[in-house]
Amino acid sequence: MTGKTLAEKLLSAKAGEDVRAGDYIEAQVDVAMAHDITGPLAFQTFEEVTGGEGDLFAPGRTILTIDHHAPADGVQAANNHNAIREFAAEHGAHQYDVGDGICHQVLIEEGHVAPGDLVIGADSHSTTYGGIGAFGTGVGSSDLGTALATGELWFRVPETLRFVVEGDLPEGVYAKDLILRFIGDVGFAGCTYMAAEYVGSTVESLPVHQRLVLTNMAIEMGGKTGLVPADDRVARFLEAETGQAVELPAPEDRRSDDDAEFASVHEYRAEELAPQVSKPSNPENAVDVGEVAGTDVDQLFVGTCTNGRYEDISLVASVLEGETLASGTRMVVVPASGSVYRKLLATGEMATLVDAGAVVQAAGCGPCAGYHQGVLGDGDVCLATANRNFPGREGSMESSVYLASPATVAVSALYGEITDPREYDGLPRFDDHALAEVEA
Ligand SMILES: CC(C)[C@H](C(=O)O)[C@@H](O)C(=O)O
Ligand code: SF4
Numbered sequence: 001m002t003g004k005t006l007a008e009k010l011l012s013a014k015a016g017e018d019v020r021a022g023d024y025i026e027a028q029v030d031v032a033m034a035h036d037i038t039g040p041l042a043f044q045t046f047e048e049v050t051g052g053e054g055d056l057f058a059p060g061r062t063i064l065t066i067d068h069h070a071p072a073d074g075v076q077a078a079n080n081h082n083a084i085r086e087f088a089a090e091h092g093a094h095q096y097d098v099g100d101g102i103c104h105q106v107l108i109e110e111g112h113v114a115p116g117d118l119v120i121g122a123d124s125h126s127t128t129y130g131g132i133g134a135f136g137t138g139v140g141s142s143d144l145g146t147a148l149a150t151g152e153l154w155f156r157v158p159e160t161l162r163f164v165v166e167g168d169l170p171e172g173v174y175a176k177d178l179i180l181r182f183i184g185d186v187g188f189a190g191c192t193y194m195a196a197e198y199v200g201s202t203v204e205s206l207p208v209h210q211r212l213v214l215t216n217m218a219i220e221m222g223g224k225t226g227l228v229p230a231d232d233r234v235a236r237f238l239e240a241e242t243g244q245a246v247e248l249p250a251p252e253d254r255r256s257d258d259d260a261e262f263a264s265v266h267e268y269r270a271e272e273l274a275p276q277v278s279k280p281s282n283p284e285n286a287v288d289v290g291e292v293a294g295t296d297v298d299q300l301f302v303g304t305c306t307n308g309r310y311e312d313i314s315l316v317a318s319v320l321e322g323e324t325l326a327s328g329t330r331m332v333v334v335p336a337s338g339s340v341y342r343k344l345l346a347t348g349e350m351a352t353l354v355d356a357g358a359v360v361q362a363a364g365c366g367p368c369a370g371y372h373q374g375v376l377g378d379g380d381v382c383l384a385t386a387n388r389n390f391p392g393r394e395g396s397m398e399s400s401v402y403l404a405s406p407a408t409v410a411v412s413a414l415y416g417e418i419t420d421p422r423e424y425d426g427l428p429r430f431d432d433h434a435l436a437e438v439e440a
Helices: 006-015 039-050 075-091 103-109 124-132 141-150 175-186 208-221 232-242 310-320 338-347 349-356 406-415 433-439
Strands: 024-028 031-034 062-064 118-121 135-138 152-156 160-166 195-199 225-227 264-269 276-278 286-288 299-303 330-334 358-360 381-384 400-403
Touching (some): 031 103, 039 075, 062 075, 103 118, 124 135, 124 232, 135 225, 141 152, 175 276, 175 286, 330 349, 338 349, 381 406
Parallel strands (some): 118 135, 299 381, 330 358
Antiparallel strands (some): 276 286
């Protein structure tokens, strides 16, 4: 028998038996999440399954957020928000409200997810939790509703597609560039129903907030989950964020065995990578930034569960310090959480952004899925730190969205056109802010 992949190990632990890729299993769920769009439908299923009188499998591990249309942008959204609040109050679920931020960011910051957990979320970017070594995956509202009652869900154990990156990332190249390149190479459906596992010295050296970028976008190549092996850095990061001690799974349970079987292995040298931009209208359209440099941009969008963290926005503020946006452009900044928002206020970086001409909005999803707070019109071109650029994603079917790192978006804002971030001298390197604060 060959060794096991990390995905097989994580799911074996939750199935209570030795499982392998291709097996169908019933697994114990640790954390379940739904938000203001998917929650109300999940509640209906929950009521049907329980006959209207059942309890949540684990109220403290059922997390409900209000983030997609927050603050409410219409009556329907407002009613959905009330449905979230009422369900949470009635059943004792853990609930976050307007301004608290995007589900995936909040669950990690607030310590709801630990390495080794099985997390299901009624949102496709629930793959994000693999950045701290949990098995996170998106499920539909009805699966979520059923699991809220039973605490269990069936899975097909996924094969693993492995990305190995060795070496030091050059200046101007970040995790976002890595993941856009990966998606470009394997294609939009290249990882369908598989686990995307990211390893190698480059990945090991990434701060946790950057690892989350890799796992967040696993779904953009069809991934069932995205995984970065948890290490001490994850434990220290979570302790710094939450103030609570974190126990990591045993070392052999945190990584794939050397003789595990992978569906395929893709190897990269970090030094060879250039900043990437995904052209409209698919994340798989990744090219070196040079190929699209000079493209005029109307709107710059900094935010989302991919790149709306403190470190991302702080980098943008450092580039915009004492500058103004190029004329004819507008910038929308949406912090991923209330805690990110408050950090930016406390450091003065919020003022830097506003002085440069950016509009900073309440924490949440913002215009990411085209609902509000910066929707695009016909012909508009947006350069975004987001994860999706499908036709009409941020508004009009006649608009276009290019995806890039916060550094590329920030430097492009100075010129009003897509610009190679390496043209800017002294781009900051990323570090874990919370960790740096604690360990300073
Ligand atoms: C609204 C929600 C179901 C959706 C998702 O699951 O991804 C949204 O978050 C998105 O990014 O398009
Ligand atoms: S920020 Fe965008 S991608 Fe992330 S959960 Fe919200 S709408 Fe979906």
